[in-house]
Amino acid sequence: MTEKIAHLLRHGQPDTNVAIQGWVRTKRELKEFTFLEINDGSALANLQVVLEPSLPDYKDLLKKLNTGASVEISGTLAASPAKGQRIELKATTLQLYGEADPETYPLQKKRHSMEFLREIGHLRARTNTFGAVFRVRNACAAAIHQFFQDRDFLWVHTPIISASDCEGAGEMFTVTGFNLNKIPRNEAQEIDYSQDFFGRQAYLTVSGQLEAEVMATAFSNVYTFGPTFRAENSNTSRHLAEFWMVEPEMAFCDLVGDMDLAEAFLKHIFKTVLERCPEDMEFFNQRIDNSVLATADNIINNQFERVTYTEAIALLEKAKKKFEYPVKWGLDLQSEHERYLAEELFKKPTIVTDYPVEIKAFYMRLSDDEKTVRAMDILAPKIGEIIGGSQREERLDVLEQRIINQGLNPKDYWWYLDLRRFGTVPHAGFGLGFERLVQFMTGMGNIRDVIPFPRAPLTVEF
């Protein structure tokens, strides 16, 4: 039976016989024997394997054991006589599964740029950096489920195809069964979606929130965790056309409870990932961003700053820094303002609450002053907005008026309004961009490097 390298590096004992399977990272040929570094993805570190000339077909094999080749090796573990590793594997048999021609294999025994690795998306997971990223991404996902499951939140599966262009947020991808060379049109030459698969225009979802609210009014506490889509032509280091979102929704909860949950949530994820992936996190701190561990410590051990939008505006007006965009009550905070608050002023995650009603979505609960809504954004240093949430408007008449005021048709939201018509409750929730969390955690500069197969404008090859 083969064992995972991560397990052997941690628990392997000298003089035990083991077998491993993995890919050659490097080969160092000496006169009397050869060192191989084998990686199977289970850990950042490689297992050092010692090949001696007594190995069958030693000379012939050596020529084929190049970076990228896949192998199964069995042998005996031994305490390493040299520094650099606790144990090593002395090979007795070696099976070569697949060679990797060193003349054409793109991954070299050297550092590559992220831009180059994006061009070989099918091979980049075999590098140290991407191995660490995707292990940490997995640990984040597991920690998220654990956090909610421990608190009796129900994981609800909201649809990927949706008819509601909810929130009026962003451009949406249309889902159609039409033959695009023969699209039915009506007399006005408009596309006739009544003849389409769903009988009306359908889209890829931009958020599971409305459906999560449906489920929260039956199960009290729920969360979604799945892909969402935006057809925006955004070309930045923190936007994707397809990304994963986490959206908890809680019945009988107000904005303070929402913020408390969000803060506990982020603390739990950072703590769990640090415990589970210490080597990977150390790697990020050394090679990617030397503030990663300090940031994690800051998140885990400090209270987040909480300010109202009105207070934030006052602080920005007092700031000595010159901003490109104006600071004025009623205008939305720009990236530079968010970064100033989180990075320079408070130097930690900052929750801004109670935004002007005009710049936020219709479903956010109107405050008694009728000028602000019970919304909150959590601003993270470097990343900007990582969580956006709100207490939802639970009053039917107020919600209907808000929909109308935003130029939307209440009829399109009939089932959403029914939630307020029948057994309405105060409720609140938030949305977390999963890739932004992984970015924040790892210090990776570009969001396209924290998702295995990034989708963005002109980017869909792998």
Added chain:
RNA sequence: UGCCAGAUAGCUCAAUGGCGGAGCUGGCGGCUGUUAACCGCAAGGUUGUGGGUUCGAGUCCCACUCUGGCAGCCA
């Protein structure tokens, strides 16, 4: 989508309008319980695409394509 920068060897980058270079990788040889080993040798090029200016263009001009950064939109 806007602004800015860039595209030269497999990778990362140099090259005053005048003979296209280096380091690394890969190849060959040597050496060593090695650690992204080390030493030596050789090899490696339609300078992103299409036009233009010029005696002469990697270099200057125009267009296009792609990449990166920032911004907008947002998570």
